[in-house]
Amino acid sequence: MRLAFMGTPDFAVPALQALHAAGHEIVVVYTQPPRPAGRGKKERPSPVHVAAQELGIAVRTPLSLRRDTAEHDHFTALRLDAAVVAAYGLILPVAMLDSPAHGCLNIHASLLPRWRGAAPIQAAILAGDRESGVTIMQMDAGLDTGAMLCEGRVALTPRTTATSLHDDLAAMGARLVVETLRTIPPPRPQPEEGVTYAARLTREDGRLRWDRPADMLDRQVRAMTPWPGTFTLLAGETIKIGAVTMDPTPTTAAPGTIVDDRLLVACGNGTTLRITRLQRPGRGMMEADAFLRGQAVPTGTRFDLPQP
Template sequence: MRLAFMGTPDFAVPALQALHAAGHEIVVAYTQPPRPAGRGKALRPSPVQVAAEALGIEVRTPLSLRRNVAEHEYFAALKLDAAVVAAYGLILPSVMLDTPTHGCLNIHASLLPRWRGAAPIQAAILAGDRESGVTIMQMDAGLDTGAMLVEGRVALTPRTTASSLHDDLAAMGARLIVETLRDIPLPRPQPEEGVTYAARLTREDGRLHWDKTVQELDRQVRAMTPWPGTFTRLAGQTIKIGAVMPEHVTSSAAPGTVVDDRLLVACGDGTTLRITRLQRPGRGMMEADAFLRGQDVPVGTRFDLPHA
């Protein structure tokens, strides 16, 4: 098929590469413009731009598409069979959605209609869902409201992180979009019940509230890995938390209190959570044993509550 590909982050790269390997004619890749990154704030192209250029695909990086008449005309002139969209990050106007023969097909990282929106991977883990997956959907003017074509499912375990689920769903999405384009099925409307929304994440979503339950804190750490990451305060410093493990030990200590010499911390429901990886300012992420060799955290130390 003659395709346009529209995506920006790492999640979209396997699909682009799979479509190219399957022999589709990808005439252009749309992605968000290069952004300042690193200490020097040099402009860094998106992962999709890097991958597309490596495959010899033309790349376009408009700032917006809503009223971009010149881009609408260019897109129409491509005479596309379909456009494939994966975490692009820009809203496509109706004039572009309706241009390709088979429309615009989105690779969405959830089992629609659950977790429409910007952060479905993290939302599924935060909510304690037992499964997640990918839905290939026909895009319309709504927010992830289009008809569904294909879906794939994956079980979530008590140790699934956003990072591991991201990689699993990126690979699944790549496989499913190739299968979908091989023989496009009839679309089916999304169910009207069970709709949920996953809002865009901010850094504040990573702040640990130790008065939550051990299950909520564990899911938060796993859902926010690697971004925005979770953090707390210790002796006036912001400490990043990389990994934790719930333990079947009860405690009457105040939430956030260290109750043994290996970073076992009391939670709001009278249970405990062991911090296994963490990072102090100016240092790399390290195992708890290594952290404790450089900083003493005696029993009774209290990690700050959010408003302490």
């Protein structure tokens, strides 16, 4: 097929590569413009931009598409069979959605209609869902409301992180979109019940509130890795938490209190959680044993609780 591909982050790269390997004619890749990154704030192209250049595909980086009629006309003139969209980050106007013969297909990282919106991978883990997956969706003008063409499922385990689920779903989405373009299955409207939304993440979503139960905090740590990451305060210093494990030890200590000499922390409802990886400002992430060799955290020390 004659395609356009529209995506920006690492999640979208496997799909672009799979479509190219399957022999589709990808005439253009749309991605967000290079952004300042790193300590030097040098402009860095997106992962999809880099992958497209490696494949020799033309790249376009408009800042917006809503009112750019010249871009709409250019897109229409491509006479596409379909456009594949994966975490592009820009809203497509109706003029572009309706242009390709088979429309615009979105690779969405959830089992729609659960977790429409910007952060479905993190939302599924945070909510304790037992499964997640990918839906190939026919895009319309709504927010992830289009008809479903194909889906794949994956079980979530007590150790699933946003990083591991991201990689699994990126690979799954690549396989499914190639299969969808091969078969063009009939669209199925999304169910009206069970609709949930995953809001865009902010740094504040990573703040640990120790008065919550340990299982909820465990899911938060796994859901917020690598970004925004989770953190707490110790004597006013921000400590990043890289990994934790559930612990069956009950406690009557106040939430946020260290209850042994190996970073077992009291949480809400008398539950406890053990910190296994953490990081001080200006240092690298390290295992708890290495951290404690450099900085003692005596039993009874209390992590600062956030203000209500």
